Amino acid sequence: EADIYQTPRYLVIGTGKKITLECSQTMGHDKMYWYQQDPGMELHLIHYSYGVNSTEKGDLSSESTVSRIRTEHFPLTLESARPSHTSQYLCASSDAGRTEAFFGQGTRLTVV
Amino acid sequence: QKEVEQNSGPLSVPEGAIASLNCTYSDRGSQSFFWYRQYSGKSPELIMFIYSNGDKEDGRFTAQLNKASQYVSLLIRDSQPSDSATYLCAVRAGANSKLTFGKGITLSVRP
Secondary structure (H helix, E strand, O other): OOOEEEEOOEEEEOOOOOEEEEEEEOOOOOEEEEEEEOOOOOOEEEEEEEEOOEEEEOOOOOOOEEOOOEOOEOOEEEOOOOHHHOEEEEEEEEOOOOOOOEEOOOEEEEEO | OOOEEOOOOOEEEEOOOOEEEEEEEOOOOOOEEEEEEEOOOOOOEEEEEEOOOEEEEEOOEEEEEEOOOOEEEEEEOOOOHHHOEEEEEEEEOOOOOOEEEOOOEEEEEEO
């Protein structure tokens, strides 16, 4: 069954640690996205990719970085986590054309 | 002006009523329009999409698109308490454009 997976679902980590949030999709979608969302607040696009070796910054500035070496995989990395990075991170993917984006279950990150 | 505006809300309706959710967008070249539902603490899930002017019905949900006026709306008939959630409007300008979300409208359906 086609789906989009994010790991871990929850992460509590100390300040200064390097973290990588994983996102994988089995739908063969070209486009992938990372959104950041605080509780009760709107979605903010922080990174997107239109295909392998293609990455762009989103509308909200983020200290995180992304890579797209394989079509199905779009990890997000924070080199040095800070409490201000505490948020929910949502990964999504979509096919070429006018189709909708499918979301993963999200990673809730807490930096202490 | 934000690209996708959802200004009304929060919205509260009694069970069984019609809930009307509105969204306007700024890019006249927009081609694809989506409504997502997001329960608290969960990811957004697609409930409707519409590409052409007019109405599109799916069960209790109707999406309405008016490109000349640059608005898209979602009607929920016979509202149920389980419809209580935040509804996100999303717009895509073209095949290779990113999906832009509005800030969402929170709907509460009173039993």
